[in-house]
Amino acid sequence: MTMPPQRQRGFALMTALFVVVVLGMLAVFMLRLSVLQQTTVTYAVQGLRAYYAARSGIEWGVHQALTAPGSCMNPYPGFNVGVYTVTVRCTPDGPGDGASPVPGTYTEGGPPYQVYRISAVAEYDGYGSSDYIRREIETTVTNAP
16 A cells, blocks of 8 residues: 655745845845945045035135234134034244244245145044044145245
């Protein structure tokens, strides 16, 4: 007497469970990727804003150095551009020619002129914070005719 073949049961359940687990893992991966992409874009925009805040500090420092050259020796107070704190520093560039008591003053076959190094730092939030953004720009300017 032959026995009829036994029907296998539960095979579809294992396949469905495998598909649900794989699709769930894929959904979690896509969600994490989306959050990472949004965070990257946010930091890029914040960095660009900090760059332009530092640029405004540079422009302000250049104006101060060219309109009131003696004020370049004094530290400039920090100011705010939106949510960014901008600190501008102006220093005479180079030792000068030695003939002038003011560092950074040069004479090269004409009237003396000054050379200044201006740096601006724009910062958002405090150092060590997860939202900390900092951009620094430096330039050199002269009042040579």
